Amino acid sequence: MNYKGYILKLFFRIVLIVSAILGLVYKFQTEQTAYTIVLSIVLLYLFINTYSFIKRRFVAMDDFFEAVKYRDFSRWFPEDLGPKDIRFLYTGFNEINRTIKEINSQNQAQYVYLQKILEMVDIGIIAYNLESGDVLWSNDSFGDILDVPSFKNIRFIENRKPELYNTIFETYHREPDSISIALQNDSIKILISDTVFQVDEDAFKLIVIQNIDDTLNKNESESWKKLLSVMTHEIMNSIAPISSLADTLQRNLQIAIEQPEESRLELEDLNAGIKTIKNRSEGLLKFAKTYRSLSKVTHLNLQRTKVSDVLNNIQLLMEPSIKAKNIDIEFNVSTQKLELDIDTHLIEQVLINLILNAVDACKDKENAKIKVLANQNPNRDTVIKIVDNGSGIPQDILENIFVPFFTSKTTGSGIGLSLCKQIMLLHKGRIIVKSIEGEGSVFSLVF
Secondary structure (H helix, E strand, O other), X not given: OHHHHHHHHHHHHHHHHHHHHHHHHHHHHOOOHHHHHHXXXXXXXXXXXXHHHHHHHHHHHHHHHHHHHOOOOOOOOOOOOOOHHHHHHHHHHXXXXXXXXXXXXXXXXXXXXXXXXXXXXXXXXXXXXXXXXXXXXXXHHHHHHHOOOOOOEOHHHHHHOHHHHHHHHHOOOOOOEEEEEEEOOEEEEEEEEEEEEEEOOEEXXXXXXXXXXXHHHHHHHHHHHHHHXXXXXXXXXXXXXXXXXXXXXXXXXXHHXXXXXXXXXXXXXXXXXXXXXXXXXXXXXXXXXXXXXXXXXXXXXXXXXXXXXXXXXXXXXXXXXXXXXXXXXXXXXXXXXXXXXXXXXXXXXXXHHHHHHHHHHHOOOOOOEEEEEEEEOOOXXXXXXXXXXXXXXXXXXXXXXXXXXXXXXXXXXXOXXXXXXXHHHHOOOEEEEXXXXXOEEEEEEEO
C-alpha cells in the first residue's frame, strides 16, 4: 500500500516532464523565446527533481545491501524522517536487521550450549581441515585422553608423536574400532571412529575417541563380583551340608573308637553319610563343568545352511522319544528356500535345549503339543519358534530365566537358557520369550 504513493508521485513527475517537453517543442516552433526559456528551466528542474526522487530510494537500498555485504546488522535507519515511502522502506530494513540479529543471537546461544555440552562429555572430539591440518574445533577431552596440550594444527602431533599421529589422524576408522595406543610409559585402549564431511570447497575430518579402559575395568570388576557371588553361593550350598555331615560322621566315629562297648557304629549310617557326601561332591563338580560349558563358546563356524535341513535333523533325533511320552510334536518350515549363515552344531544345541524344556513343561499336560515353526517375518528376519501348550513360566521369574545358574527346577543347573542366549548373541541374533502361566510358552530365535 505504501508503494502506491511512490508510484503515483513518479507517474505525476513523468507526466509533467512529458508535458514540459511537448510545450517546449511547441513554443520553440512558434518562436516564443521567453516561454521557451521558462519551459527549459522548468524541464531542467523536473529532471533534477525526478533524478533526486529516484536516487534517494536507490541510495537507501544501496546502504542496506552494503551493510548486508559486510554483515553489519547493527545499522539503524531513521523511521521518522523523510517521505512516507522512504520511512516505510527504512522500517522494512530495520525489521530485517532485527530478525537477522535475533537469528544470529539464537545460533550463537545454541553454539555455546552445544560447545559446553561437548566440552563436558568424556568423549574426545576433533574436527580439522584435511588439506591444511588446521583444527576447526576440539574439546578438552580429546587432549586429555591423548595426553597432549591444546593445539591449532595436527602437524603439532605429527612432530611430537609420529606413531600416535599415524594411528589417530592418518588411519581411517569408518566403523567404531577398538585400538591400543601408547602414552609415555603406559598403554590405553580407546574406541575410535571418524568421518569426512564437506563445507563449501573444504573437506574436514571428524574424529571421535573414547577411553574404554575404565569402562572395561569397571565391567570386568562387576563381572567378577557377579561371578564370585554366584560361585560363592553355589559352592557354599554344596560345602555347608558336606562339612556338617562330615563333622557328624567324624564325631560318631570318634565316639565309637573311644567307647566301643557303649556306642556301636552303624555301618549303614556311615555308608549313607559317605554316599551323601559323594553325591554333593559330584554336584559341585557338575557345577564347575557347566560353568566351563558356558564360558567356552566364543567363536562360530558359520555355514550357509537350509533351515529345513536343521529341523529335519532335530526331528529325526527327538521325535521318537518325545512321542513315547505322549507328546505330539510338529515341525513346519514356511519355504524350503529359507537359509541362514549359522554354526549348525550350536544352533542344533539351542533347539534341542529349548525343545527339551518344552517337553518338561508339557509332561503333566493332557493333549500336550509342541510346534517348531520357521518363517520370515515382515522385517525379513528369519524366525524359528518353539511353541508349547505346557505349564508356562510365572511372570515373577520370566525376566530371570536367562541369568546364568538361575533355575526353578530342582534338578536344573540354570545353564541351558544362558548358553542358548550366548549362542544367539554370537550369531548377532536374539532370543525372545512370551509365556502365560498355565497356557504355554513361545521361544523365538530371531536371525
